[in-house]
Amino acid sequence: MAKEPNFICSDCGASSTKWSGRCDACGAWNTISEQKPLATSHGSKSLSGRRGQTIALTDLAAQEAEPPRTEAGVAELDRVLGGGLVKASAILVGGDPGIGKSTLLLQAAARFARNGLKVVYISGEESAAQVQMRARRLGLEKSPVKLASETNLRDILTTLEAEQPDLVIIDSIQTMWADTVDSAPGSVSQVRASAHEIVTFSKKSGIATILVGHVTKEGALAGPRVVEHMVDTVLYFEGERGHQFRILRAVKNRFGPASEIGVFEMTGKGLVEVKNPSALFLSERGKPTPGSVVFAGVEGSRPMLCEIQALVAPSPTPQPRRSVVGWDGGRLGMILAVLESRCGIAFAGLDVYLNVAGGIRITEPAADLAVAAALISAREDAALPSDCVIFGEISLSGSIRQVVQAENRLKEAQKLGFTSAILPHLSKRAAAPEMDLKQMQELSGFVNDIFGPRDGTV
Ligand code: TYD
Ligand code: MG
Numbered sequence: 001m002a003k004e005p006n007f008i009c010s011d012c013g014a015s016s017t018k019w020s021g022r023c024d025a026c027g028a029w030n031t032i033s034e035q036k037p038l039a040t041s042h043g044s045k046s047l048s049g050r051r052g053q054t055i056a057l058t059d060l061a062a063q064e065a066e067p068p069r070t071e072a073g074v075a076e077l078d079r080v081l082g083g084g085l086v087k088a089s090a091i092l093v094g095g096d097p098g099i100g101k102s103t104l105l106l107q108a109a110a111r112f113a114r115n116g117l118k119v120v121y122i123s124g125e126e127s128a129a130q131v132q133m134r135a136r137r138l139g140l141e142k143s144p145v146k147l148a149s150e151t152n153l154r155d156i157l158t159t160l161e162a163e164q165p166d167l168v169i170i171d172s173i174q175t176m177w178a179d180t181v182d183s184a185p186g187s188v189s190q191v192r193a194s195a196h197e198i199v200t201f202s203k204k205s206g207i208a209t210i211l212v213g214h215v216t217k218e219g220a221l222a223g224p225r226v227v228e229h230m231v232d233t234v235l236y237f238e239g240e241r242g243h244q245f246r247i248l249r250a251v252k253n254r255f256g257p258a259s260e261i262g263v264f265e266m267t268g269k270g271l272v273e274v275k276n277p278s279a280l281f282l283s284e285r286g287k288p289t290p291g292s293v294v295f296a297g298v299e300g301s302r303p304m305l306c307e308i309q310a311l312v313a314p315s316p317t318p319q320p321r322r323s324v325v326g327w328d329g330g331r332l333g334m335i336l337a338v339l340e341s342r343c344g345i346a347f348a349g350l351d352v353y354l355n356v357a358g359g360i361r362i363t364e365p366a367a368d369l370a371v372a373a374a375l376i377s378a379r380e381d382a383a384l385p386s387d388c389v390i391f392g393e394i395s396l397s398g399s400i401r402q403v404v405q406a407e408n409r410l411k412e413a414q415k416l417g418f419t420s421a422i423l424p425h426l427s428k429r430a431a432a433p434e435m436d437l438k439q440m441q442e443l444s445g446f447v448n449d450i451f452g453p454r455d456g457t458v
Helices: 075-080 101-114 128-137 153-163 188-205 226-230 277-282 329-343 365-380 406-415 443-451
Strands: 007-009 032-034 090-095 119-123 146-149 167-171 208-214 233-238 245-253 261-267 270-273 292-299 302-314 322-325 350-356 388-390 420-424 436-440
Touching (some): 075 245, 075 261, 090 188, 090 226, 101 167, 119 128, 119 153, 146 153, 153 188, 188 208, 188 226, 261 277, 292 365, 302 365, 322 329, 329 350, 329 443, 365 420, 388 406, 406 420
Parallel strands (some): 090 208, 090 233, 119 146, 322 350, 388 420, 420 436
Antiparallel strands (some): 007 032
């Protein structure tokens, strides 16, 4: 039987039996092409007919030594990299336009250069004069970083071969142009081919590579997802417009833990690391307010306290609004549903607004209980005590589940002067003796305890 043709979208990998201009799965244009089956010299489709070469197998124990690392000397950056820059590794830094990627990388380039690496910075977006102007503004004009403004990949690779740097920064991958591919810079095939060329060349030559990638409106790296697979480490540089905080988040790291974050502040003289983000995120808190709750979170290996704010108001429309900044909208829907069906607290006919203060984004389910507390507090117009932190995951059944690093969270809260905590039931005694711990197993019990008993369910 003749096999049906197979068409693959190079953006999301979805397959279909016919060609179309737009991928049904991800909506990208001009990304579908036919995937030809592998054919051997006999025309048979099986690989087993012809013998290949034997591959030398090795033991797990016979690993090479840890690859050498260089620290930037900026703790927030080194931690996200997993303890410094690994020799010959490939890193992708994604982020919205204007968020500060070029600023971050120019500052990092200068730091690495100061620590003995030979660094080349290639800008495809700005002229050399523009980058020099930024360097002057950042006070880095004396740094021994080599600079070029270029988009032709062949010329760039030839230059790198001659220069043999330790680190090359490509700003950005969407502006690079490989003359082997017949499409415009920024197109899916150009981005994929350029990233592949640069990464394979650099790995072979022992050069570490940092690629800058733009992010689309939907929050994904523009161009094919395959670039994420080609590199060892994927970092996102994020932040809210109008806030000075910027967060560098590791979403993939072959050389260290993922989900680590580094916190920076954008100032007139570039990015400055923030060593104690909890203190900063909470610094603007005033007296106890209904709808405001302090969540004791953990990002990667570090505890981080932040304020969750909720506002509940009668809705003028039949379809009440559910608006979230800094958290997952789907998760908010779930918490509202659990509050309604397990605790009898209905939000029908009410607009709900939820905001994580400071412009940071929380991804942990451990924030569930703090969000629930903020919602009830706003709805009942009852403020929680200002010396109390909250954390815990809520299940669909309305029980409060344990979360990781409870002790770490409590210690951070204690350090910042909080004296009580509402948290899931701990399996062992937490080492936070001076704190008043309210351990909760059920959401309904929590509601009764904190906001008073409720009469019946809906
Ligand atoms: P940039 O690094 O060009 O962003 P990206 O490369 O991600 O597009 O940063 C641009 C913004 O940063 C711009 O709005 C100005 C601001 N900025 C500062 O606030 N302070 C500084 O010292 C610098 C260099 C930039
Ligand atoms: Mg830039």
